[in-house]
Amino acid sequence: MRGAVLDSPLPSPKTRSAPRPRQSPIDPQPGENPTLLQKYNKALESYFDKAVDSLIEKAGERVNDLVSLEPGTSDLEEYTHKLAGATRVYEMLLDSAWHLTDSLYPARHAQYAYASRPFWWWHYYKDFDRHSQEFQDQFLSIETAIDSTLDYDWRLDHSLSQAIADLPVLTFSSIRSTLRRELNTPAPANSESKTLKRQVTVLSMSGYSGQAIAEAAAEHVAFFNDADLVRLDAQDLSVLVGDYLGQDWAYSRGSLSTMGFRAAEMNGKLYRDPEVGSRVEDEDNDPDTGVINIRSSGSLEDELQKIKQGGYDPFGKWESLKIDKVLDQLIQAANLKQGSSREKPLIIHIHDYVELSMTLEGSMLIARLRSLIDATWQHGSRIAILGTSASEHPSDEYQNMLRDLAMGDFVISRHIDPNRSLMQPQPTGGSQVSDNSFPLQDMDLFVENVRNVNRMLRMLGGQQLLDLSDEHMKGLMRVTDSRAQMLKKSILPLPEVFNIACAAKQQEKETDGAAPVAVIERLLMGPLRQKPGQRFLDDPEPEGKSDSVETQKKAEDSQATGRSSLKLNEYEKRISSGHINRQNLRTTFDDVHVPRDTITALKLLTSLALVRPDAFSYGVLAQDKIPGCLLYGPPGTGKTLLAKAVAKESGANMLEISGATINDKWVGESEKLIHAVFTLAKKISPCVVFIDEADSLLANRSMLGARASHRSHINQFLKEWDGLEETEAFIMVATNRPFDLDDAVLRRLPRRLLIDLPLQTDRAAIFKILLKGEELDESVSLDDLAQRTPYYSGSDIKNACVAAAMAAVEEENEAAAKHTGPEPYEYPKKRTLLSHHFDKALKQIPASISEDMESLKQIRKFDEEYGAKKKNAKKSMGFGVGTEKKHADANEARIRPSGP
Structure with missing residues (x-):
């Protein structure tokens, strides 16, 4: 846990940015147009005139504060604090007076250097329109904007715009006020802790992926609310909770210990090879892309919703108890640090809040943490949560999660450009000078990579070996070689962190202070995977490719959009909950015992086109194909197990459909969902649509008791089924009541495989x-x-x-x-x-099948009439008289005889 109790906050952007003096950006030469020059000077004169008035008033207040202190009664710390505040007000007053003078006498061309941005920096950089020479914010008067900024700046040894960079000051004020109300509002007297749930304030930033601005905003919110601050991010939670569950980054990796790296992947920070996104010719037909997008937009969305409502837990009961325990200890430890009966308020700052909400484990941890914090609040503690997130290029999935969070929480999103905000203006008569040689986001990512390596070193039994003040590390910060960009532009994946940590540990063991050499060696090696045909690692593309620039641009665009490339409508998202992720399946054909010809037939039907596309490029196979397959047989014979094996080994996507997926209480909705089944199958083709217990969806329309809605459903299904010629979708149906299926459905299932009882x-x-x-x-x-x-x-x-x-x-x-011995029983x-x-x-466990079962007789009759080994001539009556006893052996119940 990286906690902080702030008496005098030290903002991360200030300490991490280069300590180079900044020139005043006010240039009294907006152009040759004298009218614009006059307007420019008039705007500056008005601004600094009002600033001087406000500062004179505040200077008087600060002097009165000092005078009101009786000699000998106040401690030195309080006197020093008030004296420093008064001094800062007079420095700001002097600065404003000089700029007011320069606006009255533009020929002066004075320049000023600042170690920290002055209070007016944000207003001039963000609010001032250089074309109209006016301040853009018309909602608030200049006096209100100045007063709002000065109320913060006189209490700090730096300006607020220096700390929070491009984040609007008024947005910061809104967040501070919201949290103050949360901290000062008592819990309802008659509420139950299980049903009580407060809203969370969430700040999401785009255009920037670092942590420094979010950390600075949280520190200053806590400071101005006189509150303690506990700061956590996705990596902190993954290490804390993962360690308590016996998971780590080194040798016991689990879903919780690696959660921080998945959060980095969600916001686009995780390092990816340049060639990963190069195959973008037809992303909609990429099965791997389909798997990722469907799982994320469908079933994952439903599972996250269940977690928020308390109806789903991805962990076992024992793991859940341990997770509750470690989170409760975290909150209790934070409360104990306050150490008095009149406790200070406490703010829990959770960075990567949106990214955590996009993962099952992270969403569950946030839900548990919120529940525990609300319970603590109900018992009288003044405690609140501030969630922050930063993603340079938010994906559609990220923005959808923001919209979902906004349904119940106070969500603020702002686009910021801290690198441009950190740029120095051009001094008069000189060249452009920038303190942006190492941008803030680059430094944030560099620091996070170093922090991850140090975490890994501690997990390997060592100690923190990489120090940012080390000369080697300072040199790495300034390296401009393209091979070093992976440390500044992205978060290294877990395997690379492990490799660098092991090398650093060995280097330190051999020579004291040599740990940074391991990082240098890794960077000198360049990317792990070289592109085919690439002669040198620093070549952007393999030799001989004329479209290398266009391909690289496509790859960058693909990486920026990430997992949001597949566009799904509302109904397709609901259907996509049935998409089966092959990585989560363990059943293979080796785990199922059925005749080899059955397995061969399934492989041919579902994956032959993937293995031999050349065979399907001409002739009858290029024109037509078998549209579906029926798996039928008694209950418990392995039909669903076979479908799992097909999903695991076929190489095609599998979409599972059931009555719960299709049926809807509103008229017309079910038909739209059925249509979505087939449109979704086209988008993720090659696809196998699997319908288990199909008699519930595709029962005969002439059956007694059939509803009109059921007839409409089957009609829509059959209509869509006939339109599959343009796709590679394949319908696989499983049932133990094939005789109940509609005749038109059977016509579209020409391949019928009997899954019989075992001999x-x-x-x-x-x-x-x-x-x-x-x-x-x-x-x-x-x-x-x-x-x-x-x-x-x-x-x-x-x-x-x-x-x-x-x-x-x-x-x-x-x-x-x-056991009664002295030693414990083993x-x-x-x-x-x-x-x-x-x-x-x-x-x-008795047998669930008997020879006298009526359904067994009906299946046998169906097999004789429609099965693959049906007789040459059917019985005219069709009742199967005299066929019930044609099974294999005595004491065996079989649908089909095993002999010739």
């Missing part, structure tokens, strides 16, 4: 797959278990294996309870499953 050899293979990670006693025979489990589906076998493992754990617990490192464990499990 004895199949059950033995399923037992082997499920128990591959368990220790089995010699008495356990998988063939014997397979023989004892007729009618068992794959799901039944899985449940039986789970029950056997739980029986073994139960025995271990009973043995531990009976659980075995790995449980061993015995035969009686399976005996117990089979008694608890």
Whole structure:
């Protein structure tokens, strides 16, 4: 935690900017036009005349404060503080008087040097229009604007515009006033802590990605509200909470410990190779881009909303308890620092607030932190949250999150340009001089990279080895070589931070003070990945590419827009919640035991066009394709498991559709959602649209009890389905009631794959797959278990294996309870499953399928009529008389005989 209790704030921009004197920007030569020159002088005269009047009044107040102090009764610190304030007011008065004189006598051409920007700097730089020679802000009078600035500046040893750079002073005043009201407003007397939720003040800055201005604004808000300040950012929270959960950056990386780097990725600060964004010919058809955008705009949005409403937790109960504990300790430690019954107010400053809200872990941490802080406020503490964020080029996703936050919180967004604000004006008779040789944002990112390396060093068991005051580090700050830009223009990814920290630790071990050499060596190496055909690392593009400049520009544009490249409408965003992220799936075809020809057929249908695009470039395959596939069979045979394996290994995007996704209570909305299914499939093609339990969505329209809305839904679905020729989308349907599907749906599913109940050899293979990670006693025979489990589906076998493992754990617990020795009971490192464990499990888990099940007979009838191995001639009546007993073996329930 980087906390700060401010009595005299030291602003980050002031301490980090170069200590070079600044020339006065007031140039009494706006041009050759005498009319403009007269207007210019008149505007300056009016401004500084009012400034002098205000300062004379404040100087009198400061003198009265000094006179009111009785000799011997006031302490030296209070006297020194008031004397310094009075001195600053007289210095500002003298400065204003000289500028007023110069505006009356423009031929003087006086120049002034400032170590810190004067109080009028922001007004002149931001408010003064050089074309009209007037101040632009017409809402407030000049007197009000001057008074507002002077109220801050006389209390500081620097001007507020020096601290917060390009952030408007009136915006700062609004934030300060809002937090003051939050701190001074008591909690309602009859409210419950679980339902109580205050709004948060959030400041979002665009045009700038550093932390210095946000830190300075928070420090000054706390100072002028006489409050203590605790400052946290995404990296602080990831280190604090991650360490408490046993996660770190080095060898125990987890979703929480790496959360800060994901936040840097959200606001565009994380380093990316230049070639990453070069393939932008058709981003809408990029499957990887589709995966990222759909997850972020669909299901992630829903999960974030659930977190805010308290209905979703991405962590387990034990992890959640530990997270609550560490956050509670953080707040309690901050309260204890105040150390008196009349405690000072406390402001919790959370930087990267918007970026954290865009991740599951960050959103959950903010929700927990807000809940704990509101509970502390309800118990009488004066405490509030200030959230800040900075993104140079906010993506659409970032701006959407801002709009979502603005629904319940006080969100302020401002575009700033601190680099231009830091520029010195051109002195009269000289060349342009700038103190911007190392811009503020560059320094912010450089400092954050150094801080991350030092954090990693501490996690590796060392100490902070990189010091910004070191000569090597000062030299790195001024390096202009393109290879050093990665430290100044972006945040290094976690693997690079780890590599540099390990090298720095080794260098320091060999030679004291040599740690910065590791950073220099990394920069000398240049980018990690060289482009194909590039002769030298400092070449912008490989030799022989005439369109290198255009390609590089496209890459930069792609990187700036980031994850917002795929545009989705309202309905597509709702449908996109069913997009399956392949990285989150663990099921492969090796984990599913079905006939090899079934797996081969699925691979051909879903991924052959990706593997052999040349085969689909001519002939019938270029004109038509099989539009869909039906997976049918008894419950629990692995249809959904096969779909997961397809999503994992096919290389195509998969979109899962269910009744909850489509059905809507408003008339016409469901049809629009069905249309969105197919338009979204086109955008993320190649795509497999998977409909599980399809009988609920695509049931026969002639069934008794069918509603008119259901008929309308199927009609819309069939209409959209016929328009898929232009895309690579493929419809895969799974059901255990295929006989309930509409005839028109079956026509569009020409490939029908039966997922049958397993035979004895199949059950033995399923037992082997499920128990591959368990220790089995010699008495356990998988063939014997397979023989004892007729009618068992794959799901039944899985449940039986789970029950056997739980029986073994139960025995271990009973043995531990009976243990009476002097030494504590030691659980075995790995449980061993015995035969009686399976005996117990089979008694608890019976087969869910029986030969007399009516649905089994109907599936068998459907298979004989519509299956891939249907008879040459159908029965005229279609009732399947005499076919029910044509199954494989005795004591086996099968849909289709296994023999010829």
